[in-house]
Amino acid sequence: MFRLLFWTPLGDLTFGFKILSRQITDSIKWQGTLHEICIETTVKPIKQGYRLEQIPSVWVGRERRTQREYVSENFRYVEMACKTLLTRS
Secondary structure, rough: OHHHHHOOOOOOOOOOOOOOOHHHHHHHHOOOOOOEEEHHHHHHHHHHOOOOOOOOOOOOOOOOHHHHHHHHHHHHHHHHHHHHHHOOO
């Protein structure tokens, strides 16, 4: 859903190693305090008009956690993405 809302061809907005220039990191007001930084470091540069590239990678899941852990973690991602989408650049 966020791929469409942020109008990006990137397949995953949350996973991956990111390399950002100092110009980009200094121009953004970062807010994430936990794992939602993973989506924030992707969607905020997109929102500011920077071009991002995706390099394919292989993801191997960890041992299964409880459903409650997944729900609370995902809510932080959604909250960060929505805040970014609704905030003026």
